[in-house]
Amino acid sequence: MVQATPFLLVLFLALGAHGLSQKKCSLTGTWVNDLGSNMTITTMNGNGDFNGFYHTAVTATSNEIKLSPLQGSRQKGPNQKGQPTFGFTVNWSFSDSITVFTGQCFVDDYGKEVLKTMWLLRSRVENIKNDWKATRVGTNVFTRLQSQE
Numbered sequence: 001m002v003q004a005t006p007f008l009l010v011l012f013l014a015l016g017a018h019g020l021s022q023k024k025c026s027l028t029g030t031w032v033n034d035l036g037s038n039m040t041i042t043t044m045n046g047n048g049d050f051n052g053f054y055h056t057a058v059t060a061t062s063n064e065i066k067l068s069p070l071q072g073s074r075q076k077g078p079n080q081k082g083q084p085t086f087g088f089t090v091n092w093s094f095s096d097s098i099t100v101f102t103g104q105c106f107v108d109d110y111g112k113e114v115l116k117t118m119w120l121l122r123s124r125v126e127n128i129k130n131d132w133k134a135t136r137v138g139t140n141v142f143t144r145l146q147s148q149e
């Protein structure tokens with residue numbers, strides 16, 4: 001028991017230090033995705049509600065692309081452990097469409113933050129008969145455009 005005490009102490013300290021040094025994934029800042037779209041999450045309040053702007057690199061329309069606002073929410077539950085789940089909506093300012101994204105903010109094996117997301121893009125159609133073709137689905141992976149450190 002006497003010999004085990006220092007060992008347990010070292011183990012406890014090592015595990016504690018590891019826990020403290022675990023980098024957390026933060027959503028605020030500027031991100032770029034695999035399509036070349038940029039988004040900036042500007043504000044995050046204490047409830048996890050956030051705002052920002054999205055500049056898409058692509059569009060399903062023939063309209064000129066414009067900067068569009070986004071609003072979202074980060075999960076605040078006790079089990080998020082620095083890699084939170086989140087969702088946000090982009091209300092496109094140059095088309096009649098809406099996109100909802102859902103995803104998780106991860107810290108990869110190299111300490112790099114990455115957002116793995118899925119999205120639904122809802123386009124407006126003229127009548128209910130065309131509803132079947134109004135929703136697109138896909139995935140996007142975001143990495144930080146510039147380091148916030």
Ligand code: BTN
Nearest residue numbers: 037056059060061092095097099
């Ligand atoms: C539209 O075409 O009506 C609005 C632009 C939609 C852009 C989509 S949203 C999902 C995907 N990810 C992006 O970064 N851009 C496209």
